[in-house]
Amino acid sequence: MSMLVLFTLVSTVSAKEWKKIRVGVEGAYPPFSSVQADGTLVGFDIDIAKAICAEIGATCTLVPQDWDGIIPALLARKYDCIIASMSITEERKKKVAFSKKYYNTPAKFARKKGSGIAISKSGMKGKVVAVQRATTHDNFITAEFGDSVTIKRYGTQDEAYLDAVAGRVDLLLADSIAMDDGFLKTDKGSGWEFVGPNYTDPKYFGEGAGIAMRKGDKKLHQLMNNAIDAIRANGTYKRINDKYFNIDIYGN
Amino acid sequence: MxxxxxxxxxxxxxxxGLWVTIQLVLMALVLGFFLALPIALLATSKNILLRVPPKSYIYFFRGTPLLVQMFMIYHGMGQFEAIRESVIWIVFKEAYWCALIAxxxxxxxxxxxxxxxxxxxxPFGEIEAARACGMSKTTLYRRIILPGTFRRALPAYGNxxxxxxxxxxxxxxITIVDLFGAAKIVNSRYFVPFESFITAGFFYLCxxxxxxxxxxKLEFRWYAHLHPRTI
Structure with a gap:
């Protein structure tokens, strides 16, 4: 009897039709996702999420969630997938499954104009570097420059920008596209500039940003990969891409 | 799991993180206590003009959340260019000092x-007795009112x-790696919210x-005169 109950339970779970999908998003990472004054979510991640849902033919609910708790909340079934510029890394793969990448852009440092800080261990000695906590950028700076700089870790990228403007930090390390559009090209970021090389080392930065799902949801995984291929092929991706960026951020 | x-x-x-927490709390308690004493003395004054400022201070700091006070000092002060360009920015620049001040x-x-x-x-009897002995106002406060005050305040102050x-x-x-900050780093790096926060909780408990x-121990000493005596 109990075997039978268990069997029915398992079969209903695996046969789940994805007509409704709840998508975890961040909302503090312009231009990928941010909250407008009236409370609506906008950005590249948000548009991609909507396009993918339309492709799958599901109704989607967007659930904003702070970065710190974004994976635990997925595992706690508060939503079914995360579309929030999450880099595909080995550490995260231990907990969640990833779709194929939906974009890949390099990381880069920014400094205050006129500060003359050089990107090297000696040039950055004693400087304060701001990163978003537990991102690929955090892992990179901790491993590569952790012994020569002071690292300040923020819950959101927006808070890091706030302290950069206030003069509490000397350098920012973040995704180059996100930082360019979300900070450097804005009024408050006008006093800052890029410095140093593009960082793409897969050891730290993974293969790009993917959609994270629970490991058991194999069907959803398949649907997501197909949907990414489909919007790449049918021009939807390009339309969204061109709305925000003047280069193709999908990468190679 | x-x-x-x-x-x-x-x-x-x-x-x-524990060490940062202990530093911040100890320094805040010492500074806060020496700030509180004159405020309390003024707040008990009979003169309404002397009483209003300390009472407003108490009302404001008890009436708003600590988080709001800390954000006002950390983010709020950083907003003004005049402050950012002045000497006091050395203090407000550091999250550590902002937290301590708050x-x-x-x-x-x-x-x-x-x-x-x-x-x-x-008790008015104590004051009356002290006056009958010819104590000046300062001596009265030093020998009678304040010792009794501290003793009676002890349980509430412990809280x-x-x-x-x-x-x-x-x-x-605000980016400080105190005990909770350490737990947040461990949580967000390894995605183990339960384990990382219960560990911080255990430290706080200790x-x-x-x-x-x-x-x-302090109460035992300060209330020694009230213990039942064995003859």
Whole structure:
């Protein structure tokens, strides 16, 4: 009897039709996702999420969630997938499954104009570097420059920008596209500039940003990969891409 | 399901955080206490003009959340160019000092209110007796009112010390790696919210246990005259 109950339970779970999908998003990472004054979510991640849902033919609910708790909340079934510029890394793969990448852009440092800080261990000695906590950028700076700089870790990228403007930090390390559009090209970021090389080392930065799902949801995984291929092929991706960026951020 | 491996390998981070928490709380309590004493004395004054400013201070700091006070000092001060360009920015630039200032001002408000209450509870007979002995006002405060005040304030102040310890967790929100900040780093790096926060909770519990023990000892000493005597 109990075997039978268990069997029915398992079969209903695996046969789940994805007509409704709840998508975890961040909302503090312009231009990928941010909250407008009236409370609506906008950005590249948000548009991609909507396009993918339309492709799958599901109704989607967007659930904003702070970065710190974004994976635990997925595992706690508060939503079914995360579309929030999450880099595909080995550490995260231990907990969640990833779709194929939906974009890949390099990381880069920014400094205050006129500060003359050089990107090297000696040039950055004693400087304060701001990163978003537990991102690929955090892992990179901790491993590569952790012994020569002071690292300040923020819950959101927006808070890091706030302290950069206030003069509490000397350098920012973040995704180059996100930082360019979300900070450097804005009024408050006008006093800052890029410095140093593009960082793409897969050891730290993974293969790009993917959609994270629970490991058991194999069907959803398949649907997501197909949907990414489909919007790449049918021009939807390009339309969204061109709305925000003047280069193709999908990468190679 | 539980993954305590990452907790054990990150224990040094927790101890670093614990040390920051202890520094912040201890310094805030000392500064706050010395700020609270004059505020409490003024708040018990008979002169309304002297009474209003300290009472407003108490009202403000007890009436707003510690997190709001800390954000006003940390983010709020950073907003003004005049402050960013002045000498005092050396202090406000550092999250550590911003947190300390917020904690000290906050605990001063609560401590002043505790002391105000216990000053006003001084039995009139004691004051009368002191006056009959010809004590000056200063001597009266030094020998009679303040010792009794501190003794009566002890249990309530013990609570305030524990609240300050627990309240200090808000420091983890403004990039300070205190005990809570350490737990947040471990959580977000390894995605183990339960294990990382219960570990921080355990540390807070241990410190609270020590504080409770210390106050019990102090109470035992200061209330020695009330113990039943064996003949």
């Amino acid at each position: 539980m993954d305590y491996e990452v907790i054990f390998s990150n224990i040094p981070l927790y101890f670093e 904690f000290a001002l906050n605990t001063a408000g609560y401590t002043a209110e505790i002391l105000r209450g216990t000053i006003e509870q001084t 305030e010390v524990i609240f300050m310890l627990h309240g200090s967790a808000v420091a983890g929100v 410190v609270t246990f020590i504080i409770v023990g210390l106050f019990k």
